[in-house]
Amino acid sequence: MDGAVPMGAGGAYCVAAGQSAVDDLRHAAQGAAAVIAVGTCAAFGGVPYAAPNPTGAVPVSEVIRDRPIINVSGCPPIPEVMTGVVVYYLSFGMPTLDRQGRPLTFYGNTIHDRCYRRPFYDEGRFAHTFDDEGARNGWCLYELGCKGPVTYNACATLKWNQGTSFPIQSGHGCLGCSEPDFWDKGGFYRPLPAATGHWPRGEVLGGAALGGAVVGVGAAALARSRQHAVAKSAKEASSPPPREDSHEH
Numbered sequence: 001m002d003g004a005v006p007m008g009a010g011g012a013y014c015v016a017a018g019q020s021a022v023d024d025l026r027h028a029a030q031g032a033a034a035v036i037a038v039g040t041c042a043a044f045g046g047v048p049y050a051a052p053n054p055t056g057a058v059p060v061s062e063v064i065r066d067r068p069i070i071n072v073s074g075c076p077p078i079p080e081v082m083t084g085v086v087v088y089y090l091s092f093g094m095p096t097l098d099r100q101g102r103p104l105t106f107y108g109n110t111i112h113d114r115c116y117r118r119p120f121y122d123e124g125r126f127a128h129t130f131d132d133e134g135a136r137n138g139w140c141l142y143e144l145g146c147k148g149p150v151t152y153n154a155c156a157t158l159k160w161n162q163g164t165s166f167p168i169q170s171g172h173g174c175l176g177c178s179e180p181d182f183w184d185k186g187g188f189y190r191p192l193p194a195a196t197g198h199w200p201r202g203e204v205l206g207g208a209a210l211g212g213a214v215v216g217v218g219a220a221a222l223a224r225s226r227q228h229a230v231a232k233s234a235k236e237a238s239s240p241p242p243r244e245d246s247h248e249h
C-alpha cells in the first residue's frame with residue numbers, strides 16, 4: 001500500500017472509479033498474509049497527516065488492524081529497501097521489526113551511525129551556513145538542522161541512484177523523512193536540541209554508569225567533552241544561524 005488513507009468526508013478525498021481509497025485498502029487487505037506500507041505516508045501518515053490534516057489522513061495501521069503490517073518508511077523510501085523487504089518476506093517470512101514496525105535490517109541504525117561526516121561531528125567541526133568554510137570542507141551539518149542523529153534508515157549505506165549519493169553527501173542535512181511526524185517537528189533547518197540530538201549514546205550509557213558500569217562512566221565523560229566542543233564551536237561561529245524561511249522555499 002502506498003500513500004496515507006484519507007478518512008475525512010467518508011473517504012471522498014481519494015476516489016477512483018467510484019471506490020474510495022479506504023474501501024480499496026480494506027478490500028485488498030482481506031486476503032492478505034501481510035500488508036507492506038510503502039513510504040512515510042502509508043507508514044506514518046506523512047505530509048497529508050501533517051497539521052492541520054484537512055483530509056483526515058491516517059496511516060495504513062489505523063485502518064488495517066487484523067493483519068501484520070511492515071512499514072517501509074521514507075519520503076520516498078529507498079528502492080533497494082522496498083525490493084529487499086518484498087524478497088525477504090517471500091524467502092523467509094516476516095522480518096524482525098523495530099518499534100515503529102520497520103524491518104531492523106534496513107532501519108536498525110541511524111543515518112548518524114553510518115554517516116561519513118561523523119568524524120567531523122565527533123571533532124566538533126560544523127558547517128554553520130551553506131557556503132562557509134565548514135560547508136566547503138564537508139564538515140558535519142548538525143548545526144544546519146541535520147536530523148541524522150534521530151533518523152533510522154539506510155541512506156548513508158545504500159544511498160540512492162544505485163549508490164551514487166544521498167542528501168548529506170550532496171551538502172544538505174537529513175530531513176528525517178523516515179520518522180513519524182517529520183513534517184511537524186519544528187523546522188528542517190533548526191538544529192536538534194542537544195538533549196536529544198548530540199549525545200543519545202552517551203545518555204544511554206550514562207544510565208548504565210549509574211548502575212556501576214565502567215563503560216557508562218567513560219561514555220558520559222566523552223559525551224560531556226563533545227558537548228563542550230559543540231558549545232565552543234557554536235560560540236566561535238561568526239555567522240548567525242541561517243533563517244529558517246530562507247531555505248524552505
Ligand code: SF4
Pocket residue numbers: 111112113115116117118119121139140141142146147148149168173174
Ligand atoms: S549530524 Fe548529520 S551530517 Fe553530522 S554526522 Fe550526523 S548524520 Fe552526518
